[in-house]
Amino acid sequence: MPNKKIPTASKKQSVKKSRAPQSGKASQAPKIKDIFEGAGFKHVSADGVHFTVGGRTGELDHIFVWENVVLLCEETAGKDATKHCTNKIYLHGKIAANWSTGFFPEYCKKNPGLLEALGPKYQIQDLEVRHIYYSEDVDVIDSVGDPSPMLILSRAQARYFASLVETIFRSAKFELLKFLGVALHQVGDARVSGRAVASDSFPAFALPAAHTSYPAGFAVASFYADPMALIQRAYVMRRDGWEDPDLSYQRFVRAEKLSEMREYLGNNGKVFINNLIVTLPATALLLEDGGKPIDPDAMRHKTNVKLSLPLELGTVGIVDGQHRILSYYEGNDGLDQKISGLRQRQNLLVTGIIFPSSYTPEMRVKFEAEIFLGINNNQSSVHTQLRQDLETIINPETPLAIARAIVTRLSKEGALAGLLQMSQFDPSDKIASGSLGPYVVMPLMRKNSAFYKTWDRDGARDLNDAGDRSAYIDYCVQELKRLLAGASENLKGKWRSVPNGGVLSTTTVGGLLLLLGRLLKGGATLSQIDYVTKLKNIRNVDFSAYTGSSWGKLSNKLHDVI
Structure with missing residues (x-):
C-alpha cells in the first residue's frame, strides 16, 4: 500500500468512464468488458451497486466470473487517473482484507448476480479473487507506488489481450489466467477437490541427446496430443507479448490464416498430419512402463516411454505450428459446434524438446529463436525486422x-x-x-x-x-x-x-x-x-x-x- 494517507471520502472520483463499444481499431483504447467477455468470462453488472467496507464506501465498475475465478475491475478514461487509481487501491485493499469476513456475503445481498454467475458449485473458500485497474488514457503503474492488491493492466497489455481475443476468442482465457496469476490447479474441480497440479500422460518415442546433436541434458520426444491439451499449456514466441517483450520474438498469430484453417477443419474435419515443433518444460518427465523417471543423460538409444506433462499454463512453447494448434480455439462462429467435437478427439503429431532444469528463461528463448530461424530459413524467407529481432536474441x-x-x-x-x-x-x-x-x-x-x-x-x-x-x-x-x-x-x-x-x-x-x-x-x-x-x-x-x-x-x- 502507498505510504501517503488516502482520503476516505465516499464521493466517487470524477474520472470519466468510457462506455463506447470497442471499434477494433488500434487507435482506440480497448474496453475491459470486450476483453474478458470475449475470453469467455461472464460479466456481472456492478456499476451503481454501492457498498461500505472497512469504513469506506464505494462501488465497482465490473465483475467478471469464470468457474471460481472472480475479477473485481475498475476501468477509467481521462488524464487524471493517478488519484483515482490511488483511491481505488485503498478501497480494494479494504475489500481484500474483509472479503470472507464480511464483504462477500454482504455484497451478494446487494448484487445477487454474482452468486448467480458462480452457481451452486463453489463455496467462498473456493474462490480465486483478483483486483484489476485499467486506465484507457494514461499508464499509472509508475505513479501510484505499491498497487497491491490491484493488478494494473497497462494500455499496451490491454491492446495485446484485445488482439488475442479477436484472434483466438475464448481460448485467450488461458493466457489471461497466467497474467492474473491463477494456476490451473486453482480452477474448477481441481480447486474444489484440493488436488495438486495435475499431469497428463502421453505415449511417446524418445531420443537421447546423442541421437539429436543437442547438448547433454536435452531429450527429444515425439508424441500425439489432442489440441485442447496443447492450447491449455501453450505459449507462442511473439515479438510483443504481455509478459516479457525482451524475451519474445515471433510474429503475432495471424487471424486470417487461422480463419482459413478453421474453415478447413469445420468443413473437412480431417486432422493436420504434419509435425509440430514445441519446447517442453524441465518438469516434463520421461517414464518407464513402471512409472520410474528416466534420466535423459542416461539414455543411450531410442526408447518407448510415457511422457508426463504437467497441466500448467504457459509451459509448452510453440516454435513451429501455432496456427495448426490454435485453429482449434474455442470460438463463437458457426464452425465451433463442429470443431468443439474435434478439440479433444483428434490428435496432432508433436515433437517436443525437453530442456534441462538448469536452463534459464534467457537461455530457453535464445535456443527457441535459433530453432525458429533455422526452420523458417529452410521453408520461407524471414521478414527483415523479424530477423533483426532474432539476431538480437541469438x-x-x-x-x-x-x-x-x-x-x-x-x-x-x-x-x-x-x-x-x-x-x-x-x-x-x-x-x-x-x-x-x-x-x-x-x-x-x-x-x-x-x-x-x-x-x-x-x-x-x-x-x-x-x-x-x-x-x-x-x-x-x-x-x-x-x-x-x-x-x-x-x-x-x-x-x-x-x-x-x-x-x-x-x-x-x-x-x-x-x-x-x-x-x-x-x-x-x-x-x-x-x-x-x-x-x-x-x-x-x-x-x-x-x-x-x-x-x-x-x-x-x-x-x-x-
Whole structure:
C-alpha cells in the first residue's frame, strides 16, 4: 500500500468512464468488458451497486466470473487517473482484507448476480479473487507506488489481450489466467477437490541427446496430443507479448490464416498430419512402463516411454505450428459446434524438446529463436525486422543488440521512462522508438566511437564478454540518462510526446541523444558536464521544425545554441 494517507471520502472520483463499444481499431483504447467477455468470462453488472467496507464506501465498475475465478475491475478514461487509481487501491485493499469476513456475503445481498454467475458449485473458500485497474488514457503503474492488491493492466497489455481475443476468442482465457496469476490447479474441480497440479500422460518415442546433436541434458520426444491439451499449456514466441517483450520474438498469430484453417477443419474435419515443433518444460518427465523417471543423460538409444506433462499454463512453447494448434480455439462462429467435437478427439503429431532444469528463461528463448530461424530459413524467407529481432536474441554482442538493450533501458529508466513505444501494442501517443536503436544509438555507441573511447580508454575491454558488455550498457544508459534529465529540466511543461501537447518525438529524442556525440567532438569531458546548465538554451529551439530522420540536423542546432 502507498505510504501517503488516502482520503476516505465516499464521493466517487470524477474520472470519466468510457462506455463506447470497442471499434477494433488500434487507435482506440480497448474496453475491459470486450476483453474478458470475449475470453469467455461472464460479466456481472456492478456499476451503481454501492457498498461500505472497512469504513469506506464505494462501488465497482465490473465483475467478471469464470468457474471460481472472480475479477473485481475498475476501468477509467481521462488524464487524471493517478488519484483515482490511488483511491481505488485503498478501497480494494479494504475489500481484500474483509472479503470472507464480511464483504462477500454482504455484497451478494446487494448484487445477487454474482452468486448467480458462480452457481451452486463453489463455496467462498473456493474462490480465486483478483483486483484489476485499467486506465484507457494514461499508464499509472509508475505513479501510484505499491498497487497491491490491484493488478494494473497497462494500455499496451490491454491492446495485446484485445488482439488475442479477436484472434483466438475464448481460448485467450488461458493466457489471461497466467497474467492474473491463477494456476490451473486453482480452477474448477481441481480447486474444489484440493488436488495438486495435475499431469497428463502421453505415449511417446524418445531420443537421447546423442541421437539429436543437442547438448547433454536435452531429450527429444515425439508424441500425439489432442489440441485442447496443447492450447491449455501453450505459449507462442511473439515479438510483443504481455509478459516479457525482451524475451519474445515471433510474429503475432495471424487471424486470417487461422480463419482459413478453421474453415478447413469445420468443413473437412480431417486432422493436420504434419509435425509440430514445441519446447517442453524441465518438469516434463520421461517414464518407464513402471512409472520410474528416466534420466535423459542416461539414455543411450531410442526408447518407448510415457511422457508426463504437467497441466500448467504457459509451459509448452510453440516454435513451429501455432496456427495448426490454435485453429482449434474455442470460438463463437458457426464452425465451433463442429470443431468443439474435434478439440479433444483428434490428435496432432508433436515433437517436443525437453530442456534441462538448469536452463534459464534467457537461455530457453535464445535456443527457441535459433530453432525458429533455422526452420523458417529452410521453408520461407524471414521478414527483415523479424530477423533483426532474432539476431538480437541469438547474438547479444552485436552493435544492434547492444543499441536495442540501451533503448529498452531508457524506456524504463530516467526521463524517458514510460514515454517510448516498445511494442506494437503500445498506444500511439507514445514516441516511436524502432529507428532509435539502429540509426541513432548504434552509431553513437559503436565500438571505437568517440563515446566508446571514453569508457574503454586502454582498448582492454571486450564486448563479446558478457560482463564487459553489461558494464558498457550500464555506462551508456547512465550518461544518456544524465543528458536527458538535463534536457527534461529545461523543457519543463514540454517534456511530453507531441500528441500529448509536448515537443517529444522520435526526431527530438534522436537529436538529443546525438548531441552527446557533438559534445565529444567539441572536446568536452562528459563527467564534468552539468547538463541542466549546459542545455538551458534548448528551451528556445523550435523542435516542430525537425521531423522524420532529421535528428542529425536537430543535434547540430542544439549544439549551436548551447
